[in-house]
Amino acid sequence: MTGYALANVLHVLAVVIWVGGMFFAYMFLRPVAGQQLEGPARLKLWEGVFARFFPWVWASVLVILVTGFYLIFGVFGGMGDVHPSVHTMLLLGLIMMAIFAHVFFAPYRRMRKAIAANDTEEGLRRLGQIRILVGINTVIGLVTIVVASGGRLPL
Structure with a gap:
């Protein structure tokens, strides 16, 4: 397998794990958990x-990040030589990563502290924040997939 093929496969698999996991959690697990489980x-x-x-x-x-930058700079010659869809994917991906980092270091951390302190109300408030941010990231992730898979197609 060439470096390009390996990087491309790993890149797509990582996107599937992340965006697919968010889609499953947001669209299927969250509604059922909300209906069937108390706080x-x-x-x-x-x-x-x-x-x-x-x-x-x-x-x-x-x-x-590693495979994306490898593909951009190691395979395609840099940002000046890639299709505009790659610029869009990179921007959207960086936004998603920033949102995830915020979720991890702010509401998720605070939710865990609330759970440890048996503060259900605060924990549910933080879970609600995570829900909103994961919903936003899921939409951005799906848009990014559309850009990635159809970016070179004439609209």
């Missing part, structure tokens, strides 16, 4: 889900 149980569920999912997101972010 404390819902918080414990999400604490466990995030504890398992977020390391995969960090790994995905790293893989996306």
Whole structure:
């Protein structure tokens, strides 16, 4: 497998893990958990889900950055030589990464502290913040996939 092929495959897999995980959590797990679980149980569920999912997101972010920059600069010759869709993908990806970093270091950290202190109201408030930000990131991720898969197509 060439460097280009390996980087491309790893890049796509990392995007699928991250965006697919958010889509599943937001569209399927969240509504069912909200309907079937009371506040404390819902918080414990999400604490466990995030504890398992977020390391995969960090790994995905790293893989996306390394492979993306390798493809841009190592394969295609730099930002001046890539299609405008690549510029859009990079911008959207960086926005997503910033949103994720905020989720991880602010509301997620505060949600975990609230759970440890048995403060269900505060934990649910922080979970609500995470829900909004993950929803935004899911939409941005889906738009990025559209740009990536259709970026060179005439509209």
